[in-house]
Amino acid sequence: MDKSKRFFLKGAGALLAGMSAYQATRASEHSSPASQRKYALLHDENRCIGCDACTQACREVNQVPEGVSRLDIVRTGPHGEYPNQTYHFERQSCQHCENAPCVNVCPTGAAYKDPQTGIIKVDEWKCVGCLYCIAACPYKVRFIHPVTRAADKCDFCEQTRLSKGELPACVTSCPTQALVFGDLLDTQSGVYQLVRTQPVSRDKESLGTSPKLFKIRAAKGEVIL
Template identity: 55%
Template sequence: MSLSRRQFLGCSAACAVTAAISTDASSDADGKVKNLAMIHDETKCIGCRACEHACREVNHVPEGVSRLKLNIDGPFNADEDPYYRFSRDSCQHCQDAPCISVCPTGAAFRDKETGIVDVDPFKCVGCQYCIAACPYRVRFIHPVTKAADKCDFCRKTNLAEGRLPACVEACPTKALTFGDLNDPDSELAAILRHQRTERAKLDLGTNPKLFRIPSQKAGVL
């Protein structure tokens, strides 16, 4: 997986154009603006890491850095009925994102059509202010582009092709749900209405859009 900086940035530019006409994840034909979000149902997660691998493959994320990290904690209750807990670290696509407000060049931005927080590598000067400002510690400097990078919900890859994020497509247990907070008829909105969900570090006022359905007891490996 050895894309040059030129290839990488060229892809970003081309894909960004395609993203504007995507049917699944940008504005609708009627121009309605989306506010895309994700739910990780930890009760359905089996810790297989297929999501991690798919993210790395689809978004050409080099070894040594990651846009998505799947945490496996445990075993708990090891002597009797051992079980593990699974959680996800990735960009929360905060509604009030400190990474955007500290960026001096406008490289960190929110996509108007989708609500996705993204990075323009052409504008990034690598100052790392955003990395310091992100309370979720999910940003890094990409070793090839030398620009800040993180999960973009596959805006420039799968979404640009009218597909779901790579992690969602790869998950064998349907533990990940992706959808539009502005669409009351979406599966995501229905889950949020009917199930108890949590978000990380709400007290910071970032208004994150990565939800989790916590498990009291999760699967065995």
């Protein structure tokens, strides 16, 4: 990355005073064409065993440094009393919101929704590291990449795998098929069928963000001791 460009953009942070006018320009920059796909991911917590194969695959494929993570599996428990105890495993990663707060607050247009895929992306060349997106994200899944110094997060492996016609690394590495990825606009896709037929939920729906990370909640946990 051209560091001089990065420094120039950092200096241009003074343009925040004219942020409203800039936001109007930025909105048109990524507005065409209309979305052709609407990618989404479903995590079946009843199938998840907390093995962390997905997190390791994500780190390796996307070259995520130690100390930060695009994807975490949060383990809680044990629940209940011995010998009938269970653990619960929940995925935490970018929700790829339809109405993304991170996009709304970004002063440079570095955070945007891809009109062709619906994926929330980061243009690292435009990112000035202002932390606005990190503060605005209600799911707390963004971070500053220690090498690029730009905001980073899950992008469904858009650059490393989707562009090659492959599924996200977390999906292909899951040994229990707890993750299903696909296009919500494709009525034949697995994710569309599951969202339509299963009791799915999304985190913090009341905020109006319309996340595209769906979950089938575990009723009793996944690992019985």
